[in-house]
Amino acid sequence: MPESPNVRLNLPNRPENVLVVRQALTGLAGVLKLDAIDTNDLNTAVTEACNNVVMHAYGGEEGPLEVDVYVLASAIAVVVRDHGVGLRVPAGASEIAGAGMGLAVIGALAGRVEFARPADGGTEVRMEFALPRGVTLEPVGEDGECGGPGGPVTTELSSTVEVRLAPSPLARAILPRVLSALAARAHFSMDRISDVQLVADVLAANADQSFDGSHLAVGVTIAPRNLELRIGPLQAGRGESLMVAAADGLAPVIDRLADAKRVAPTGSGETLELRLVDQRGA
Amino acid sequence: MPTVAANPPSTRGTTPAKADDSRTLFRRWQRDRDAGAREALVRQYAPLARGLARRYGRSSEPFEDLVQVASLGLLKALDRYDVDRGHPFASFAVPTILGEMRRYFRDSGWAVHVPRGAQERALKVRDAQERLSNERGRAPTVNQLAEYLEFDIEEVVDALQAIQAYDTLSLDAPRPRADGELVAYGDTVGHDDERYELVELDATVTAVLGHIQPRERDILRMRFVEDLTQTEIAERVGISQMQVSRLLRRTLEQLRTLAHAS
Numbered sequence: 001m002p003e004s005p006n007v008r009l010n011l012p013n014r015p016e017n018v019l020v021v022r023q024a025l026t027g028l029a030g031v032l033k034l035d036a037i038d039t040n041d042l043n044t045a046v047t048e049a050c051n052n053v054v055m056h057a058y059g060g061e062e063g064p065l066e067v068d069v070y071v072l073a074s075a076i077a078v079v080v081r082d083h084g085v086g087l088r089v090p091a092g093a094s095e096i097a098g099a100g101m102g103l104a105v106i107g108a109l110a111g112r113v114e115f116a117r118p119a120d121g122g123t124e125v126r127m128e129f130a131l132p133r134g135v136t137l138e139p140v141g142e143d144g145e146c147g148g149p150g151g152p153v154t155t156e157l158s159s160t161v162e163v164r165l166a167p168s169p170l171a172r173a174i175l176p177r178v179l180s181a182l183a184a185r186a187h188f189s190m191d192r193i194s195d196v197q198l199v200a201d202v203l204a205a206n207a208d209q210s211f212d213g214s215h216l217a218v219g220v221t222i223a224p225r226n227l228e229l230r231i232g233p234l235q236a237g238r239g240e241s242l243m244v245a246a247a248d249g250l251a252p253v254i255d256r257l258a259d260a261k262r263v264a265p266t267g268s269g270e271t272l273e274l275r276l277v278d279q280r281g282a
Numbered sequence: 283m284p285t286v287a288a289n290p291p292s293t294r295g296t297t298p299a300k301a302d303d304s305r306t307l308f309r310r311w312q313r314d315r316d317a318g319a320r321e322a323l324v325r326q327y328a329p330l331a332r333g334l335a336r337r338y339g340r341s342s343e344p345f346e347d348l349v350q351v352a353s354l355g356l357l358k359a360l361d362r363y364d365v366d367r368g369h370p371f372a373s374f375a376v377p378t379i380l381g382e383m384r385r386y387f388r389d390s391g392w393a394v395h396v397p398r399g400a401q402e403r404a405l406k407v408r409d410a411q412e413r414l415s416n417e418r419g420r421a422p423t424v425n426q427l428a429e430y431l432e433f434d435i436e437e438v439v440d441a442l443q444a445i446q447a448y449d450t451l452s453l454d455a456p457r458p459r460a461d462g463e464l465v466a467y468g469d470t471v472g473h474d475d476e477r478y479e480l481v482e483l484d485a486t487v488t489a490v491l492g493h494i495q496p497r498e499r500d501i502l503r504m505r506f507v508e509d510l511t512q513t514e515i516a517e518r519v520g521i522s523q524m525q526v527s528r529l530l531r532r533t534l535e536q537l538r539t540l541a542h543a544s
Contacts, residue, residue: 019436026440026497037384046340099332101376108377181422181439186422190411191512193422193442194527201531205538253534256506 004215005068005079006170009178010162013065013082016185018050020161021067023181027173028069033132042076042129045109048102049080049125057123071170075111075128083122105130112257126184136272161220171216176200179220179227183276186222191204192278195257198225199276203231206242227280232271239263239272255274308365326351331356334379349384355382377480393467395497400444406431407441408524412516421513421523445524446531493540501526 009024011017021277022043047066053065098173107113110127117123131156163178165171174196183196207216234242243254243261253263259273296476304326310319331352339348359375387393410431414422424428424438431438491499501519504510505526516523 019439023439026443036396040387040396041336041384046342048337052494063523066465072422093479096445101333101372104373104376105334105380108380177439177443180442184435184439184442187423189421189423189426190427190442190523194512194523196532197442198534201534216368256509 004164004166005134006071006168007067007174008131008162008164009065009067009129010164011065011067012062012161014062015051015054017065017161018047020056020178021050021065022047023177024069024163025066027237028071028076031169031173032071035132037133037195038129038276041109042078044217045106045127045129046078046080048105049078049127052125053080053082053084054282057082059085069108071131072128074131074133075132077126078126079124079126081118081122081124083120083125109168116202126218141233159211161222162217163220164215165204167205170200172206175204175218179218179229181228182222186227186278187279188227192276193275196276198253199229199274200258202242227276229274229276230271231274232264233269234272235269236265237270239270242272288504293438305365306365308360308371308427312363317362320360324356327360327371327375328353330375335383338380338383348386351383351386352379353472353527358382373445400440403433403437404441404444404524407433407438408445408522411524412522415513415523421511442527446528451465494533494536498529502527502533505530 007024010019011020025043025046026039029042030049050065050067053063054277057063060119061084062084063084064261066079066199067080068079070077070079097100099174106125106127111130112128114122114126116126161178161182163175165174179196179200180193183193188196203216203218221228231242233238240263243252243258254274259277260273262273264271264273301481302321304324307323307326309321310316311323331347335345335348335352341343355378359378360372362378365371365372377524408429410427411422414426414430423434424442427433428435428438494502497519504515504518505512510518512523512526516526517528521529
């Protein structure tokens with residue numbers, strides 16, 4: 001079983017967060033060279049699974065929506081997980097409506113689907129989609145091996161979204177999309193969204209060298225015209241160098257574009273905390 | 283799922299429970315070729331076909347074409363469904379209808395048209411953004427663009443990414459300014475600006491900079507030294523903000539590559 005997914009998104013189960021998941025998948029599909037039809041299948045099926053969590057998992061309350069993506073040897077596996085009552089498969093229903101319709105769509109579009117109820121509650125929908133031949137991304141595991149919860153589950157909620165990415169071309173394709181989608185939600189102007197993309201590019205480009213362990217973790221909290229990022233854990237000393245990263249002082253992207261930045265010690269490492277504000281045109 | 287809206291004329295006045303009703307209708311269509319029964323089934327399941335078209339074809343246009351394809355899939359499912367096997371019709375119909383839409387996408391070259399549609403939307407977003415920036419004196423938000431263009435938020439967010447990929451588009455062409463004058467790059471950026479060249483740069487950086495086009499260098503300077511917004515830079519250089527964004531991303535990527543190599 002693969003240690004951890006290539007991508008993990010942990011989001012509050014709000015309808016608008018499904019867009020964030022779709023942006024991540026579209027970025028992934030680009031790197032994996034899926035054609036428009038396969039991309040549409042992937043997006044549609046995962047959207048159905050996410051919508052189920054949004055609408056049914058927590059009985060109207062807010063709760064976490066977790067999406068793990070594993071790039072396997074010849075398939076993409078996507079696990080959509082909740083910690084609530086999860087998918088209600090209509091028992092003995094003679095008609096497919098609501099959640100049942102979503103399940104039927106997933107069943108028709110994914111190459112393979114499994115439903116699981118982990119011991120700690122909730123529901124997991126595991127879907128596999130065939131990869132086109134010749135994709136060169138290093139797989140994290142064998143086909144059929146998409147795992148259970150790959151790490152500690154973040155229970156802290158509010159408007160915080162957590163993205164974890166294994167350092168790879170995926171990070172570069174996915175992080176800018178995810179952060180722009182969140183900046184758009186925070187009512188950033190197009191100018192400022194572009195700045196956020198530049199910051200995301202720096203973080204993704206430095207993921208392989210700068211980060212502790214095997215993944216880049218970015219926590220994002222949004223408020224109107226306000227985006228707070230927590231990047232870490234980093235190795236001690238890396239936060240500072242990230243801030244001025246990109247061409248030796250010529251364009252210290254993060255240093256110039258973030259409105260506030262701070263390196264906070266966490267355990268044996270540190271966390272880079274950034275705030276981007278859209279101040280113009282208030 | 284709505285029930286049959288009204289009893290079709292041929293239902294002999296009985297109103298049995300819905301499942302039985304459907305079963306009867308299937309028998310009457312499949313065995314007796316009763317067109318009225320088929321029509322009643324189509325009416326009953328049309329929302330299913332339409333719902334699937336909406337779920338599967340969000341970026342497909344025109345939407346009504348796809349509904350037609352989904353309806354064709356529904357007709358096939360009505361013919362092939364085996365009522366005696368006891369599975370609900372919908373669980374049989376969903377894959378059949380999705381399969382029909384998928385085949386349509388493949389046969390109609392949809393996979394080629396979709397990127398083109400995205401490209402057209404990206405250009406519309408770019409143009410709308412310039413118009414709104416000029417009118418309001420500040421860059422619009424995604425919501426404002428979506429509202430103005432009647433796109434959904436996702437389409438605008440996609441456009442932000444899509445524009446980055448379009449090297450071949452005529453994004454570099456001179457653009458008319460607000461006063462209608464056509465300006466090409468070079469008219470707007472004075473050569474005196476060379477004096478601005480970052481004074482305190484060391485030899486490595488100077489060497490790296492040698493690989494960067496003068497215009498890109500100017501744009502970097504305007505953003506990171508003069509702290510102009512991308513919209514302000516766009517106005518000065520005579521290109522769109524989205525292109526400024528694209529050039530900045532590309533140039534910074536280039537700088538990263540050069541810095542790693544040196």
